[in-house]
Amino acid sequence: MINKLWLFSTIVLLGLLGSCSDDLNDSDFLAGDLFTDSNIRVVLIDTLTVNAATVKFDSIITSTSSRALIGQYTDPVFGTVRSGTYVGLLPNSYTIDTEAEFDSIVLFLKYDSYYYSDTTNTNTIHIKRLTENFDPDENNAFYNTSSVAYDDIDLGTLSYTPRPQSSDSLEIKLSDDLGLEFFENLQGKIITNTAEFTNEFKGIALLPGTDDNGSVIGFSKATTDFYMRLYYSTSGETDRDQSYTDIILNTSDTPNPFFNAISATDPLDYLQTLTNGELSLSSDANDNKTFIQSGTGIATKLELPYLKTVNNVGGQGTLLKAVLKITPVIGSYTDFLSLEDYMSVYLIDKNNDITSQLYNTDASTVTAILNTENQEYNDIYYEIDLTTYIESILTTDLNSDQSLLLIPEDFSNTVDRFILNGTLNSSTKTKLELTYAVYDEEN
Numbered sequence: 307m308i309n310k311l312w313l314f315s316t317i318v319l320l321g322l323l324g325s326c327s328d329d330l331n332d333s334d335f336l337a338g339d340l341f342t343d344s345n346i347r348v349v350l351i352d353t354l355t356v357n358a359a360t361v362k363f364d365s366i367i368t369s370t371s372s373r374a375l376i377g378q379y380t381d382p383v384f385g386t387v388r389s390g391t392y393v394g395l396l397p398n399s400y401t402i403d404t405e406a407e408f409d410s411i412v413l414f415l416k417y418d419s420y421y422y423s424d425t426t427n428t429n430t431i432h433i434k435r436l437t438e439n440f441d442p443d444e445n446n447a448f449y450n451t452s453s454v455a456y457d458d459i460d461l462g463t464l465s466y467t468p469r470p471q472s473s474d475s476l477e478i479k480l481s482d483d484l485g486l487e488f489f490e491n492l493q494g495k496i497i498t499n500t501a502e503f504t505n506e507f508k509g510i511a512l513l514p515g516t517d518d519n520g521s522v523i524g525f526s527k528a529t530t531d532f533y534m535r536l537y538y539s540t541s542g543e544t545d546r547d548q549s550y551t552d553i554i555l556n557t558s559d560t561p562n563p564f565f566n567a568i569s570a571t572d573p574l575d576y577l578q579t580l581t582n583g584e585l586s587l588s589s590d591a592n593d594n595k596t597f598i599q600s601g602t603g604i605a606t607k608l609e610l611p612y613l614k615t616v617n618n619v620g621g622q623g624t625l626l627k628a629v630l631k632i633t634p635v636i637g638s639y640t641d642f643l644s645l646e647d648y649m650s651v652y653l654i655d656k657n658n659d660i661t662s663q664l665y666n667t668d669a670s671t672v673t674a675i676l677n678t679e680n681q682e683y684n685d686i687y688y689e690i691d692l693t694t695y696i697e698s699i700l701t702t703d704l705n706s707d708q709s710l711l712l713i714p715e716d717f718s719n720t721v722d723r724f725i726l727n728g729t730l731n732s733s734t735k736t737k738l739e740l741t742y743a744v745y746d747e748e749n
Contacts, residue, residue, distance in 0.1 A: 348626070351740040355612050356630070358589040358728045358736050360596045361658045361711075362580035363603035368566040369448035371719050374415070374532065375566045375601070376431055377468075377522035378514035379423035381643075384599055384723050385573035387423075389522050392454050394440060394509035394556035394563030395534060396500055402493040402538060402551060409537040409548065411485030413462060413478040415512075416531035420524030421470035422721050424642045429468055429523065430515030433461040433478060436508035440563035448565030450601060450718075456511045465515075468523050476525075480534065488536050492551065500558060509556070509563055521642075522721045527564070529554040568601035568721060577604070584657050589728025594735075595635060598649075598724040600714050606726055607654065608632075608710040608736070613699050616742060623744040628696040632674070632712070632736040633687040638725035646722055649674040651690060652711040660711065666694045674712055688712075688726075696740070 374391040381387055413433060434456035443449055462480040488507075491497040497506060526532060534553040539546040556563050576592040579585070586607055589596045596606040608630070616625075639645045651664040651672045664672040672695065674688040690712075699706060714722050727734045 346743060346745045349623075349740075349742045349744055351616065351742060352737055354610065354615070354738050354740065356729050356736050356738050357609035357611060358596045358632075358726070359586040359607045359609070360577070360580065360589070360592070361586050361605055361607045361654075362577075362583065363605070363658075364583045365443075365449035365451040366601070366603045366718050367445070367447045368450045368452075368568065368601070368718050369442075369561050369564055371564075371566050372527065373418050373420060373524040373719060374512065374527060374564075375420075375522055375524055375568065375719075375721065376512050376514060377423075377429050377520060378516075378518040379427075379521055380519045381423075381570070381573075381723065383574055383597070383638075383725060384570045384577070384602075384604075387522065387568075387570045387599075387602075387721055387723075388514060389566050389568045389601065389721060390511055390513040391525075391566050392436065392440075392448075392452075392509065392511050392564065393532075394504065394559065395507070395553045396503060396556045396558065397488075397492065397536075398552045398554055400492055400498050400503075402489065403540055403549070404493060406489075406493065406538040406540045406549065408482075408486050408489040409539055410482065411480045411488065411534055411536050413480055413510075413534050414475045414532070415478070415525045416475040416528075417468075417470045417472060418524045418526040418531075419471055420720065421468060421521050422643070423521040424519075425468040425470060425521045425523075427467075427520035428465050428518075429520040430463065430465045430518050431476070431478065432463050432513045432515065433480060434458070434511040434513060435461055435484070436511060439504075439508055440559075442561055446561055448561065450566065450568040450603065452565050452567060454508070454511065461510065468521055470523055475531070485536060488551075488553065489538060492536075500556075504556070504559075524720075527555060529557070566601070570599060570602045570604075580604070583659075586658065589736075590730065594728040594730040596726045596728060598713060598722075598726070600717050600720040600722045602721070604723075605717075606632075606712040606724075607658065608712065610696075610710070610738060613696060616700060616740060623742055625693065625697045625700060625740065626743050627739075627741040628692040629739045630690040630692050630710075630736070631687045631739065632690075633727045633734045635725045635727055636684050636734075643723065645676055645686075645724065646714050647676050648715055649688060649712055650715050650717075652713065653708045654711045656707050658711075661708065664695060664710070666691075692738070 375389040378388040438455040464478045539548040
């Protein structure tokens with residue numbers, strides 16, 4: 307409900323029109339004769355009810371992710387965050403010289419610069435051989451909750467200290483038994499095409515160590531960055547000549563046999579209550595906080611139930627600006643658990659299903675922008691311009707049952723997490739600020 311109004315004189319409005327024209331031009335408001343000949347006042351409404359809650363999608367598609375995410379770390383709020391990559395592979399050639407001899411096989415993984423959590427700790431990667439075919443779930447896709455069975459025996463393993471900002475690649479020596487299998491099948495023409503290869507070799511899983519507490523690292527999916535290299539050599543006149551065949555990501559099948567399996571186990575108790583996608587966990591019930599976590603499907607839901615009451619201000623009027631401000635909880639973010647500069651805003655229905663992304667009148671997407679101008683005073687908040695959205699609600703007779711959903715732009719490509727303030731604390735609460743111009747006010 308509207309609890310507080312701040313009133314300004316006509317002189318203040320005229321000053322606002324002169325000094326802040328850039329801001330006002332974002333709305334569709336036109337100051338015609340009816341407006342300028344009226345008794346004008348500007349009303350700043352900053353206590354409209356905002357309901358904040360946390361929701362969790364049952365699963366999110368990760369087969370379209372632009373990177374492989376591998377690693378594990380323990381979070382005091384979200385629990386043990388873990389990501390492993392499952393991928394199918396194909397040789398770039400089915401021919402090996404009959405005089406060649408097998409040397410070795412190595413897996414190469416190139417950093418793509420993404421990381422989350424503490425990269426000073428050691429990470430481990432275990433390479434497992436898949437024992438089942440990739441079987442897409444509904445919508446012909448793979449999800450963060452998808453799984454493919456694998457052999458417990460390691461094909462290879464590596465413990466390393468990540469350098470995600472470097473241009474380096476990890477090199478993981480793989481089992482000679484695997485290399486010889488590939489070599490003999492290709493050299494002996496036992497395997498000569500894609501179908502025969504995938505029938506014999508389903509793919510690999512790249513999994514973090516079960517005891518790791520380091521970071522989740524992103525690796526490029528480009529075929530020149532993520533591949534097995536099968537080395538072999540032939541006798542030359544004075545020395546042996548080395549050659550190789552690359553076994554690269556399978557991009558010919560639809561859907562591509564690839565996904566990141568992302569999970570967070572043993573989070574705080576109230577996050578464990580989100581057992582299906584239709585549930586909403588009010589910030590009032592969990593320490594005045596809402597939560598977001600990419601990769602696992604946790605998101606913040608925002609309801610604006612009493613927008614229509616703005617029309618009770620009286621007289622004819624127009625919305626000049628609508629801004630929603632939501633603040634991260636102080637101390638919940640660090641250099642390792644960092645905040646993103648932008649987040650996306652979507653519309654969801656009463657079942658928490660996404661209906662569309664939110665757009666402005668110029669077809670640009672509505673974005674939550676991190677404002678850090680007063681960071682030295684711990685005054686950091688996400689700012690969302692909702693002028694177009696709220697104006698459309700105020701100018702229609704329909705009551706919308708849709709809510710807003712706040713998630714990172716790379717929701718399926720990362721494991722970033724956020725803890726945001728709810729609506730109870732007066733100094734840091736999530737709030738909506740409406741700047742509303744009233745003219746021809748009824749007596």
